[in-house]
Amino acid sequence: MLALSTFYPDNLYKQICEVTVLSRNINRRQFIKSVLLTSGAVALASKVGVKNAHALGNVSVIVVGAGIAGLGAAHMLRKHGAKVTVLEAKDHTGGRLLTDWSMGAPFEVGAGWIHGPSSDNPSKQLADAVNAQYVVTDDENAVYFDLDGYEYDDDEVERIVDAWEGVLDHIDRTYEVNDHRSLLQAIKDYRPAYLEDPGIMWAFSAFTEFSKGGSIEKLSAPLFNWDEAFDGADVVVTSGYDEILKPLKEGLDIKLSHVVTSIDYSADEGVSITTDQGTFEADYCICTVPLGVLKANKISFEPELPGDYRQSIENLGFGSVTKLALKFEEPFWDIETQYFGITTEPKGRWNYWLSYRTFSDENILLGLSVGDYALKADQMSDAEMVEDALAVLRTVWEDDVTKPIDVLATHWSTDPYTLGAYSFPRPGNRKSDFDDLGEPVADRLFLAGEHTIFDYAGTTHGAYMTGLRAAEYIIDEEG
Template identity: 50%
Template sequence: MATCSVGNGEDETLGKMKRERTRRSYENGNATRRQILKIGAGAALALPLTVPRPAKAQNEDFDVIVIGAGISGLAAARRLNELGFSVVVLEATSQVGGRIRTDWSLGAPFEVGAGWIHRPDGNPISRLAADIGAPTAVTPDESFQVFAKDGQAIPASVIEAKYFDLERLYTRIDTTFDKDQPLSDAIRRVSKGSLQDPVLRWMMSAYTEFSTGAPVEKLSAYYFDEDDEYDGADVVLPGGYDQIPKSLADGLDIRRNTLVESIEYEEGNGAAVHTSKATFESSFVICTVPLGVLKKRIITFDPPLPKAHQKSIDEIGFGSVTKLALKFERAFWPEGTQYFGYMSEPKGRWNYFVNYRTISPENILLGVSVGDYPFVAEKMSDADMIADCMSALRAMFGQNTPEPIGHLATRWSEDPHTLGAYSYTAVGNTPADFDRFATPVANTILFAGEHTTFDFHGTVHGAYLSGLAAADRVQRALAK
């Protein structure tokens, strides 16, 4: 398989020299805390133990440990590897890609996580796709049909006019208030009744709640749409999004099924990373686990993280988005239409459907639940989730709509290694809460991942760029 390069063209020998220098600095002088930890572990083994434990091999030692083999971790590891540093990636699951995962079991590329390269012009993920020769296909935003709650088809002209109303509403919110508040409250204040207007209400959910991954009741009215984007019409990868992380992973030292449990660190002495398998040591750690994992404190930091970092972890929002792919014997919908909208209640319940016939021969509709509803849907059994989604499809396409012959459901809020879909700007958050993650902790622990960049949070490109930025910081520090 062709592989992507994230290198910046720097001479490989230079990287190797830096690596040698780092190693020498550990080997000289007094015992570092990492060496003391190592001695401590050996000493503990000498003590009589009630339960005999297998003797541990000596801890493996690297310049950099990257935690998580999602796109941010892979980008960081690949760049540092290309520069000649010794890098290991520790990944809890058996797979690479994290929130990029393609399931072909229905015969088409069902994207469990990320589906689109949003605004592909200038987007670094487009370059990665081009580097490996992965074709992309436009999913045209203007190809849609929206249905009212009772199944009545709404003319496209009505949707387009309301879209401009929504834009105007959001602009007024931007310029009206001097205090942050939930987006839903701000909407009520600037335009009483908008939240009850069925078309606007659908758009607020299908567009805003989908793109931010959060209910309008929890989004910051100040910052919910202040992030950045590139240009062009969204594209998908008909050969599967996972081609991108797989190509980045090629040739890296990735330890799968290795759950990081705790990290001991000290300025100047690096870190000891304790996992379900072994302890690893390094000068730097790049931690890319999802915000949901950090919130739940699944990894213990010793000493605890600084208050400012912990505040970002605790306060930045992390929502969910549920996808349900339903495969049918035949297409009972207009095969050329890209998207179908449904003005459901509650508002985030199966309100958006992607037609797979535009990118594959399979008769698949992909339903999406957003806002608060994923936390309801993801608690359902598959059978209940299908029945719930089918009631929306039957309202749209008629009571005779057939049962599906296959399905795939996602439950990101229940996945123990993610615990949600992507980060959002909650009421009271500021861009600085995200960007604070760029500050290394004790010159040893760095963070990367979609939640560590305000401008592109919640996206593949944001995560990827954050990984490269963390690698550059490590490179500069190791070069000193």
């Protein structure tokens, strides 16, 4: 097993961002190449960790949230000698990274894929460190069906994908970054007939709304596709995605079921954090709660966060993706096919399905609702959700669809400690609305999480990188 110190150089985040900027200047649509290796971060990390093991011996930090951002920050600070306490509202660690094994195969309640699993991807590095097992999900191994349940032929699939890609290319070529149009408006302006084409609308939903966590009505046309990605075909972690968190948690003081209600940073030095189980004081606070919690003002800040922070929190998009795992006694679908795309109405309704039989022995279909329909699905009971999803499956497999023997479902937008899945850029947003949220407040309060980094918003590696960034600010301040 690799030493975990390999992943915690003091200047990791700065080096990643410098290489990212260079990459975008070359071609912002290309995947980043050799981010960590180019910076030399991996080679230097273990030496830095040993040298600074006690540099923060007199420093105390409260980390709010035990997701990958919070755990990454806490682990790095503890390695440097700080006294760290992690406060988590839920009764488990992981936040939006949690694996459920009750069906006999990993159901990822939150993050489900490592996106761009190259050796440069920090999440992939963490997964490699725990000897994780992977299976590549092959986007080409897919069958698509129309509204009536008939399979699209190859020519029709090509037409749909070409139309989808054509809109993306048109936006890239012609839109300025400050254009306030939504993606829906961009489609309407470019090819209005596309809005009446069920197949093309399916592509924008199943591909784009799923990827970004928001509906095309709410996505910024110039910004939704401006972010960065690591190289490589996406993988699922068949040994359980949340295993990557175990080394990060080791030795940490994590207090579960502690709901933070206020963060007071009004004193000249230090912070005071109030929970439903008492008050905690420290020199610094790193707040990694999801954007939805900030939007709902679940935590009060004293003094209020600066106006530009509050404006960004209000303006950024925060959507949902609803997952439904259905386990059957026997498969009624082609077990060699990995993905099934089903054109549905309304848009976003259980329109993409992943077959577990392509990487496990369990007869599980994982259905996805995305865009605005995910918000509707989250409001359903599990029983209502199952009936809704089975109705979609029956348009294709008719009476062959049997009653599931086990069910698991997510409801991210109604979870009081998340209130959504991940962030996205809305019309009128700027990249800085994300990135500036990660800047220190009064040099002792820091926000972190996937919503504080534009280039990697909505990803585990993005969230993790922001945790390291916040920790690095403290290390630099005390250094």
